[in-house]
Amino acid sequence: MPLKIVVTLHGIRTRGQWQKQITPYLARHGLIPYHLDYGFFGVLSFLMPWTRAGRVQWLRGELRDLMDRTGATRVSLIAHSFGTWLALEVLEAENGNLRFDRVVLTGSIVRRDFPWGSTLLRKRWIQAVRNERATGDWVVRAAELFARLAGPLAPRAGASGALGFNTACPGVHDHHVAGGHSEVLNIANYDRWARFIAFPRLPPDHLRRVRMLVQQIRALAASRLGVDASLVRANLFVPSANALRMIPGAWDNMSWAPEHDIELAPDHGSTGRAFTDGTPFSIRRQGGSWTAGVLPGPEQARLDPRLQWVLSLPIGRLVTRDGITVARDVVAVLNVDGLDSVPPLLQTADDPTLKTLVFTLWASTEKIRESLALADTGEPLHDD
Amino acid sequence: MTIDPPATLHDVAEHHDELVQFVYRAAAAPGLVANARSLLAAAPTELAASFEQAMLASEFAS
Numbered sequence: 001m002p003l004k005i006v007v008t009l010h011g012i013r014t015r016g017q018w019q020k021q022i023t024p025y026l027a028r029h030g031l032i033p034y035h036l037d038y039g040f041f042g043v044l045s046f047l048m049p050w051t052r053a054g055r056v057q058w059l060r061g062e063l064r065d066l067m068d069r070t071g072a073t074r075v076s077l078i079a080h081s082f083g084t085w086l087a088l089e090v091l092e093a094e095n096g097n098l099r100f101d102r103v104v105l106t107g108s109i110v111r112r113d114f115p116w117g118s119t120l121l122r123k124r125w126i127q128a129v130r131n132e133r134a135t136g137d138w139v140v141r142a143a144e145l146f147a148r149l150a151g152p153l154a155p156r157a158g159a160s161g162a163l164g165f166n167t168a169c170p171g172v173h174d175h176h177v178a179g180g181h182s183e184v185l186n187i188a189n190y191d192r193w194a195r196f197i198a199f200p201r202l203p204p205d206h207l208r209r210v211r212m213l214v215q216q217i218r219a220l221a222a223s224r225l226g227v228d229a230s231l232v233r234a235n236l237f238v239p240s241a242n243a244l245r246m247i248p249g250a251w252d253n254m255s256w257a258p259e260h261d262i263e264l265a266p267d268h269g270s271t272g273r274a275f276t277d278g279t280p281f282s283i284r285r286q287g288g289s290w291t292a293g294v295l296p297g298p299e300q301a302r303l304d305p306r307l308q309w310v311l312s313l314p315i316g317r318l319v320t321r322d323g324i325t326v327a328r329d330v331v332a333v334l335n336v337d338g339l340d341s342v343p344p345l346l347q348t349a350d351d352p353t354l355k356t357l358v359f360t361l362w363a364s365t366e367k368i369r370e371s372l373a374l375a376d377t378g379e380p381l382h383d384d
Numbered sequence: 385m386t387i388d389p390p391a392t393l394h395d396v397a398e399h400h401d402e403l404v405q406f407v408y409r410a411a412a413a414p415g416l417v418a419n420a421r422s423l424l425a426a427a428p429t430e431l432a433a434s435f436e437q438a439m440l441a442s443e444f445a446s
Contacts, residue, residue, distance in 0.1 A: 216431040224423070270403055280406040318442040325408040325442075349404040358406050360420040364431050366438035 001240065001248055004076050004101060005032045006197055007063070011081025011107065015039075018185045022078065025190035029198040031076070036062055052155055059090045063098055074101040074127070074241065076197045080185060081139065084108040085157055091125055099125050101241075104193045106132045106184040109143040111158035116169035124242070128171040130196050130378060132184040137162040139181040170329075173377045196378025200238040200247050205381040206371040207249055210236065213368050214334065215252045217361050221311070221336045224357045225343040229253075233339070236315075237264065237271050238332045238372070244271060247332075256304035269295050274312035274333045278326035280358050282349070284309040284342045306339040309346055313362045315369045327362075331372045334365050 006026055010016025019035040026033045038055055066075065077100055079087045084105045091098060103126055119125045133140075140161035147157040161184075164174050173196075177183055195203050202210060218234035225232070235251040237244040243263035246254075254260065266272050270281035285308045295303075313334045316327030345354050371381060408416065417439060424432045 212430060213434060216428050220424075220427055220431065273403060273405070277405070279408075282404045282406070318438055320410040323410050325410055325413070349406075355406060355408070356416060356419045356423060359408060359416055360423050360435065362406075363420065363438040363442075364424070364427075364435045366441065367430070367434035370437070 001201060001245055002072075003030065003032055004197060005034050005066070005070060005072050006076045006078060007066070008033060008035045009059070009077065009079040009083030009087060010037065011079075011083050016080070018080070021187060022190045022193070025194045026197075028191070029194040029203060030201060031194060031198055034066060034075070049155075055086055056089050056093065059086050060093065060098075063090065067098075074099045076101040076103065078104040078193055078197075079106065079108075081107040081109060081161070081181065084110050084161070085155060088114065089156075091119065096123060096125060100127070102126075102128045102130075102197045102199065104130045104132060104196065105161070106189075107137060107140060107181050108133065108161035109140050109155075109157045110160050110165075111147070111156045112144075112160045112163060112166045113158070114160070114165060114167060116165065116167050116172050120169055120171050126171075127241075128173070128196075128199075128376070130173045130175060130193065131160060131164060132189060132193075133161045133164055133174070133176045134179040134181065134183040135162055135176055136179055137181045137183075175377075192378040192380075194378075195375065195380070199375050199378070200240050200245075200372075202247055202250060202371075202375055203380070206375045209381060210247075210250045210368050210371050211252065213365070214250060217334065217364055218252050218336055220364075221357070221361055225338075225345050227338060227343050231339045231341075232336065234334065234336050235259075236332055236334050236368070237275070239266065239275070244275060244333065256306075258302040259304060262299050262302050264295070264299060268299075270310050270312040271333045271335055274314040275330055278314050278316060278328060278330050279324075280311065280313050280362050282309065282311045282346060282358075284346060304339065308338055308340060309342045310335055310337040311346070311358065311361070313358075313365055315365045315372065317369070318363060318366075331369060331376070334361075334368065336361065 008019040008022065010019060015037060023033045038058060063075065077087055088110050091100065108131060120129065140159045143157045144159040147154040165172060214234045214236060218232055219229060222229040222232040233253040235254050236247045238247055244266060245263055246260055264272050267276050270283040273281045314327040314330045315332040315334055316330040318325055319328045345351060348354060374381065420435065424435055
């Protein structure tokens with residue numbers, strides 16, 4: 001899983017002291033900070049369209065340069081106040097040439113009807129957003145008032161940093177506190193922002209619990225399939241940057257290193273089908289090869305040559321749809337797979353014993369789903 | 385492991401070449417859940433708790 005670069009961007013009438021303070025929190029979660037500073041920008045400058053436009057051009061150049069030099073296809077972002085407006089103006093101006101990974105907005109003056117549905121879900125210009133707002137933030141309300149009164153000279157601004165967005169979207173997470181414009185820049189929030197951006201890499205608390213459940217599911221599968229546990233493995237795939245990838249460390253007995261970097265299209269193989277269809281799938285090796293076309297060549301070459309079978313369990317909320325049990329809002333796929341030979345039970349797909357076992361393993365992933373959902377928003381594990 | 389006959393369905397698997405899809409019809413849920421619980425009886429408590437949480441959150445509670 002590639003390392004993530006986190007651009008930080010301050011607001012007006014400040015040089016962003018918080019940008020320096022947040023560095024160790026980002027580092028703790030394996031993130032690479034890149035602090036941008038456009039100098040002291042006063043209220044008068046904010047009111048002038050040409051000075052705002054100048055800062056938009058500056059940020060476009062900075063981000064293009066950063067991505068050219070690092071080879072990153074996306075960067076994450078933490079922005080405050082005017083920085084939030086700048087970042088999303090640049091995103092819209094670039095019209096798909098720039099893509100953000102995960103974005104934290106603090107004291108946001110982005111307009112409240114920002115089209116998250118089209119930029120976030122459909123075009124995937126952004127993967128996810130955490131909007132950190134303070135309900136008593138008069139600065140962002142003043143920005144919205146100015147945007148209303150100043151007519152064509154006004155920025156497309158709004159009080160999303162106080163009132164939130166009115167365009168609900170699954171990838172936009174709202175968090176609010178009582179207080180004013182700088183209240184959200186509270187050091188107590190920094191670890192959560194770093195966790196949010198690091199996802200799908202899991203912080204230690206979630207990783208411990210997820211790994212324990214993955215181990216237990218693997219052990220139960222091995223025991224019920226009558227297979228030596230050393231020949232059974234387990235791993236967890238999540239969507240990340242347009243592919244399904246393994247969460248580092250959230251695996252058990254995965255000793256074939258090339259597999260750690262496998263990238264699957266969301267409809268490839270049993271993993272991809274489980275992800276898209278929301279039901280368990282299994283696949284097994286027959287003769288010398290897997291089903292033709294199940295995986296593209298480079299990914300097929302990364303598989304452990306001893307791999308003989310895979311059971312893919314979609315992780316989501318179990319619901320009934322058209323009389324069939326499916327996982328809804330699938331967030332991940334847990335694969336239990338095995339080496340050297342296919343257990344006899346797996347060769348009889350209609351055997352009720354196998355069906356019960358698969359259902360048991362599938363439903364037992366619920367606490368993994370819960371942890372992934374919390375980690376996706378940056379929240380720590382709550383006590384059971 | 386004992387399988388309660390009402391929990392079994394003979395049309396729950398669909399084959400797509402070598403891919404097998406496990407399809408669970410809601411009508412079988414009560415027997416299926418009971419069998420799953422018996423299978424989890426000797427499993428670690430965390431795993432059983434995870435299963436029960438899924439049952440509470442889903443429409444299978446019985």
